[in-house]
Amino acid sequence: MPASIITVFNQSGGVGKTTVSQNVGYHLAQLKTKVLVVDIDPQSSLTAFMGLEPMDLGKTVYNAVVHKEEPAIKHDIYGVDLLPANINLSRAEMELAGVIMRDLRLKQVLDKVRNNYDVILIDCPPSLGILSIMSLVAATHVIVPIQTEFKALKGTEMLLNTIMEVINAANPDLKIAGIIPTMYDNRLSQAGKSLEAIQQLAQLAKILPIIPRATDFANASQDRLPLAVYNSKHPAVKVLHDIAQILKGNVL
Numbered sequence: 318m319p320a321s322i323i324t325v326f327n328q329s330g331g332v333g334k335t336t337v338s339q340n341v342g343y344h345l346a347q348l349k350t351k352v353l354v355v356d357i358d359p360q361s362s363l364t365a366f367m368g369l370e371p372m373d374l375g376k377t378v379y380n381a382v383v384h385k386e387e388p389a390i391k392h393d394i395y396g397v398d399l400l401p402a403n404i405n406l407s408r409a410e411m412e413l414a415g416v417i418m419r420d421l422r423l424k425q426v427l428d429k430v431r432n433n434y435d436v437i438l439i440d441c442p443p444s445l446g447i448l449s450i451m452s453l454v455a456a457t458h459v460i461v462p463i464q465t466e467f468k469a470l471k472g473t474e475m476l477l478n479t480i481m482e483v484i485n486a487a488n489p490d491l492k493i494a495g496i497i498p499t500m501y502d503n504r505l506s507q508a509g510k511s512l513e514a515i516q517q518l519a520q521l522a523k524i525l526p527i528i529p530r531a532t533d534f535a536n537a538s539q540d541r542l543p544l545a546v547y548n549s550k551h552p553a554v555k556v557l558h559d560i561a562q563i564l565k566g567n568v569l
Contacts, residue, residue: 321458325462334438339440340545359442368394395543420451423452453491467511497560498511502525523567526559528556
């Protein structure tokens with residue numbers, strides 16, 4: 318059975334997309350699931366978090382998407398495969414500007430390897446450009462991390478409208494698999510109010526377990542490790558595992 322393809326999408330930066338992609342991918346692998354994570358962000362944070370030096374890579378997702386080369390997948394990084402990125406990907410929008418059906422380029426790449434995996438997670442850039450649109454067109458599902466701060470909520474309507482436009486125009490089978498409140502700090506009253514606002518979106522999509530704000534996320538990323546490998550006893554590890562279990566039950 319072909320893999321479910323889950324795009325981790327939010328047009329805002331700093332909401333936890335890469336953290337979700339890396340750590341949920343890791344926990345899905347721990348649940349005996351064959352996982353590929355795809356870095357489609359020119360900033361290539363996921364590639365770095367997974368332990369690679371982006372600028373040392375000769376072949377990346379850029380070569381596959383723009384030049385139709387075979388995807389240069391890196392295998393078995395803490396049980397997860399990775400299709401990496403680097404700054405070369407920033408040229409993709411310009412180089413694909415005149416290409417017919419360019420929105421399908423990532424889907425065509427993933428179709429080549431889809432039968433090798435149970436789930437593919439795509440880490441999107443913080444924008445509404447062609448790379449994010451390609452990721453939504455390629456996906457079967459989308460999950461939306463939303464930071465529990467007022468400023469992060471302001472763009473939510475635009476974000477959801479973008480998803481609906483893709484569903485209506487290009488990918489009618491795309492489903493919203495869930496919204497993940499991130500960086501929650503229960504000591505802050507504003508975080509509580511923001512969480513309540515996010516939970517009101519439950520009529521549109523399932524609200525997944527809340528990821529707390531924790532300095533160990535940054536520490537784990539700096540050491541290029543999933544949180545569960547960096548500190549297996551951290552309370553957020555169970556949250557990430559629970560998210561992976563829910564996704565495995567509902568999406569795969």
